[in-house]
Amino acid sequence: MTWLSRRGDTALSGNSHQGSDPASPSANHSTTRPIEAKPSEPAAILTEKPPVAPPEGGHLLPPDQLNELKQRVHEQLVRELDLDKLQQKRGPELRKAVEGALAVMLLDQETPISRAERQRLVREIADEALGLGPLEPLLDDPTVSEIMVNGPRKVYVERNGLLSLTDVYFRDETHIMRIIEKIVSPLGRRIDEASPMVDARLADGSRVNAIIPPLAVDSPILTIRKFSKDPLTAADLIRFGSLSEEVITFLKACIEARINMVVAGGTGSGKTTMLNVLSSFIPHRERIVTIEDPVEMQFRQPHVIRLETRPANIEGKGEVTQRQLVRNALRMRPDRIIVGEVRSGEAFDMLQAMNTGHDGSLTTIHANTPRDALARIENMVLMANLDLPVKAIREQVASAIHLILQLSRLRDGSRRVTHVTEVIGMESEVITMQDIFVFRQQGVDANGKIIGSIQPTGLRPHCIDKIEREGINLPPDLFAPRSFDRGSYR
Numbered sequence: 085m086t087w088l089s090r091r092g093d094t095a096l097s098g099n100s101h102q103g104s105d106p107a108s109p110s111a112n113h114s115t116t117r118p119i120e121a122k123p124s125e126p127a128a129i130l131t132e133k134p135p136v137a138p139p140e141g142g143h144l145l146p147p148d149q150l151n152e153l154k155q156r157v158h159e160q161l162v163r164e165l166d167l168d169k170l171q172q173k174r175g176p177e178l179r180k181a182v183e184g185a186l187a188v189m190l191l192d193q194e195t196p197i198s199r200a201e202r203q204r205l206v207r208e209i210a211d212e213a214l215g216l217g218p219l220e221p222l223l224d225d226p227t228v229s230e231i232m233v234n235g236p237r238k239v240y241v242e243r244n245g246l247l248s249l250t251d252v253y254f255r256d257e258t259h260i261m262r263i264i265e266k267i268v269s270p271l272g273r274r275i276d277e278a279s280p281m282v283d284a285r286l287a288d289g290s291r292v293n294a295i296i297p298p299l300a301v302d303s304p305i306l307t308i309r310k311f312s313k314d315p316l317t318a319a320d321l322i323r324f325g326s327l328s329e330e331v332i333t334f335l336k337a338c339i340e341a342r343i344n345m346v347v348a349g350g351t352g353s354g355k356t357t358m359l360n361v362l363s364s365f366i367p368h369r370e371r372i373v374t375i376e377d378p379v380e381m382q383f384r385q386p387h388v389i390r391l392e393t394r395p396a397n398i399e400g401k402g403e404v405t406q407r408q409l410v411r412n413a414l415r416m417r418p419d420r421i422i423v424g425e426v427r428s429g430e431a432f433d434m435l436q437a438m439n440t441g442h443d444g445s446l447t448t449i450h451a452n453t454p455r456d457a458l459a460r461i462e463n464m465v466l467m468a469n470l471d472l473p474v475k476a477i478r479e480q481v482a483s484a485i486h487l488i489l490q491l492s493r494l495r496d497g498s499r500r501v502t503h504v505t506e507v508i509g510m511e512s513e514v515i516t517m518q519d520i521f522v523f524r525q526q527g528v529d530a531n532g533k534i535i536g537s538i539q540p541t542g543l544r545p546h547c548i549d550k551i552e553r554e555g556i557n558l559p560p561d562l563f564a565p566r567s568f569d570r571g572s573y574r
């Protein structure tokens with residue numbers, strides 16, 4: 085007989101508040117009352133007169149013993165789980181059943197623990213059994229945007245662009261490995277000495293990278309970029325000061341007028357987020373084909389086809405590259421092609437597409453300046469080994485790409501658009517560009533926050549003609565330089 089049928093009912097119904105703060109009186113109350121109300125429960129005595137009165141929420145057991153208890157109960161849970169019964173339950177219901185069972189198991193233990201500790205253990209063991217263990221609270225925390233496991237006791241998070249060490253920890257390196265395996269094995273991937281690096285995606289869309297020893301020298305390393313359920317919008321970016329309303333007005337007109345754009349920036353500078361915002365301006369009547377590795381973008385438009393690359397399987401077969409997908413996309417009658425990030429040979433096919441009637445295509449690239457972005461695209465095409473002379477490649481680049489949006493993550497953690505740069509053409513061997521908007525820093529405030537804003541340079545973009553031909557009229561002073569007045573740009 086198993087716990088579920090033996091005495092699950094009382095425990096289950098008594099644990100309906102498992103999500104609430106363990107320190108709150110109501111959570112304590114609802115979890116413990118039904119169990120303590122049963123005089124036959126030996127553990128109830130323990131909670132009435134603990135050998136040493138622990139402060140509520142404080143540690144009674146040394147961490148070692150607590151861990152040992154945790155492990156023991158976890159093993160008991162695995163041993164006694166009635167899988168047939170559990171499989172009929174899902175999501176919150178399953179969680180509730182497991183937490184109820186754990187509460188009972190913990191009460192049955194000889195080891196004395198405080199209520200708060202018991203509640204914490206119930207949560208942690210359930211996280212371990214059903215989820216990603218110590219990472220669960222971080223995955224649930226909406227203020228955390230990235231999670232970085234550098235070692236069992238070195239778990240960092242990013243909040244508002246800044247890193248901080250958490251008090252979340254793993255038992256040891258093997259524990260981290262177990263969690264990594266838990267992420268990758270349902271996807272038919274594996275991680276071991278033969279394939280020590282893996283990219284994966286969690287069920288909620290969060291991106292995961294894992295790399296293990298010997299490549300990662302000290303510990304298995306796990307990096308999770310959390311999927312935001314509400315992607316940032318243009319209004320958010322304006323509110324954060326990442327760009328201005330004028331810039332958005334211009335970019336929206338560019339999208340509608342099918343200007344080909346490249347979003348450039350470093351890792352985590354906000355490229356994908358910007359691509360998402362830009363694509364939200366694409367008219368709903370258009371057919372969009374996206375190519376990503378892995379998929380991240382979120383669309384509101386009805387007519388979107390999402391393609392995703394596939395890594396090689398365990399025998400090294402079946403890989404599908406971005407380049408193959410771009411070529412396939414061209415046969416799908418796309419109005420727009422969006423490539424999540426160009427990294428290699430697909431750059432060539434993307435240029436071809438942009439130059440042959442698939443105007444309004446978008447992509448991102450890892451680059452530090454607009455000029456760097458062009459150089460990298462050129463390099464990618466060269467590397468694709470097509471035997472094209474550099475000048476020919478450059479001409480292709482110059483005619484395909486109309487606008488570059490440069491993003492940066494500044495020292496204070498803020499993400500900003502630093503340049504909106506137009507590609508004009510070629511002068512002998514060199515691609516010519518002009519900045520339309522640039523970020524101007526004015527100083528740093530007392531908290532180290534960078535003060536500044538993105539300003540028009542005063543140059544009128546050439547693409548304005550194309551925009552006007554589309555019947556879009558921009559405010560005449562949109563590109564006029566602002567006067568410098570009383571220490572601030574206006």
Ligand SMILES: Nc1ncnc2c1ncn2[C@@H]1O[C@H](COP(=O)(O)OP(=O)(O)O)[C@@H](O)[C@H]1O
Nearest residue numbers: 229321324326350351352353354355356357499
């Ligand atoms: N302008 C912004 N202001 C604040 N946070 C941002 C901004 N743009 C992106 N982010 C956040 O930064 C993280 C990385 O963004 P992402 O677009 O994935 O970067 P990239 O594609 O350049 O690696 C995400 O958590 C995202 O929500």
Ligand SMILES: [Mg+2]
Nearest residue numbers: 355356357425
């Ligand atoms: Mg990205």
